[in-house]
Amino acid sequence: MLISLTEENYLKAIYSLSHLEADADVSTNQISDHLSIKAATVTDMLKRLAEKKLIHYIPYQGVKLSEKGKSTAIKVVRKHRLWEVFLVDKLQFKWDEVHEIAEQLEHINSDELIQRLDKFLGKPKFDPHGDPIPDANGQLNIVKAIPLNQHKTKGSFTFVGVAEHSKTFLQHLTSIGLKIGDAVKIEEINEFDNSFKVKINKTNSQFFSNKVASNILVEEKK
Amino acid sequence: MLISLTEENYLKAIYSLSHLEADADVSTNQISDHLSIKAATVTDMLKRLAEKKLIHYIPYQGVKLSEKGKSTAIKVVRKHRLWEVFLVDKLQFKWDEVHEIAEQLEHINSDELIQRLDKFLGKPKFDPHGDPIPDANGQLNIVKAIPLNQHKTKGSFTFVGVAEHSKTFLQHLTSIGLKIGDAVKIEEINEFDNSFKVKINKTNSQFFSNKVASNILVEEKK
């Protein structure tokens, strides 16, 4: 059975929305907002995806991926993230430049291609934004990273990913000089505005607004 | 102005068909055959392409690319051939495996991507089948190669390309052991069936049927 580019995008949207709240159904409006497509159109598509057994759809109640839909969505995510690694590692793109191109490349259809690309890149486990890359069987590491601003005490962490993927935010981090893998130490938490004073890689100290800190995912340093 | 994937394929078809006979208009039926799309549908599309000023179309008389149409077609060809080089050189695909994947990749839209891919590959001048790769300005080397079977006397040549790109023909050449760049020496031309006895790389001799020889493009050895 062939799945169109458009259908792949719906499945991917449902997949990522389904992780916002654990195990909750995804609503028509959520998909509509996420894809910037009118709700009436989404209803249309949900009927077609249900027809193809890619989702479980109950009118007025929302939608869940079927096993087939889930594995299709994960394959698209795998392709997206592998291509992002290619663009950054091999073609020297910056991490804020690759998403739009990967949105196109993720729909290229060839198992052989992906298998070889994966090998060429050294079977990477994470993409340039710290997001885990599903393996060929669709398994992916669950990242247990926590937004920096959820830490309420001083401590040392590693910057492992971003919660927000917008170009402007990524560029902001670049201008701050913060890269994936950097050491991040909370030196002060400001009561007044919940901003953070943070030392990066044991050298320079910076102030992060709470909003910035909320989009910086860190792990306990080991 | 945005050009759809389908439109790109029509422009590419017109581009390659327009080289069969120098400067002749391309007919509706030629396009129809080439793309395996019914003539009535082709007429439809020609009207739309003419509307967009991508072709010059005179009903009942055929079609020529406009400057804009031509440069669009050449860009697609450039992308196709660069991706084929990537697949063979970097991902170790065989030359008979890459065409279908490149048919998809050629529609990825990003000037920056192509510029970087070109650089990454070392600005190659030819694709894995010996076809010239247009440069960023759309200039391409005219290959003055001649089918082997058009030579009527013994002589030494270099194998520079194929006239036929089918998987089976490419695999046949691989099994013969003939690769782009190989030295090819005509040792005998058989009067009876116009087959050729050919020495490859000064080592092993082979018989080529006239049909095979007609699809092997060679240049005078220098």
Next chain:
DNA sequence: ACAGGTTTTTAGGTCAGCCTAAAAATTTGT
């Protein structure tokens, strides 16, 4: 010059994927 064959266009239809407007179902607040 014109009949017969070929090529091309026109006419009318389908399907996917989008839309707006209106109706129906559900949820929320008092």
Next chain:
DNA sequence: ACAAATTTTTAGGCTGACCTAAAAACCTGT
């Protein structure tokens, strides 16, 4: 509990890209 607000679906339309069948234009041979 029920009116108001919100969400979702239905109804009807449009466009791009395909199709078949039929008409029109063009070409060819005598």
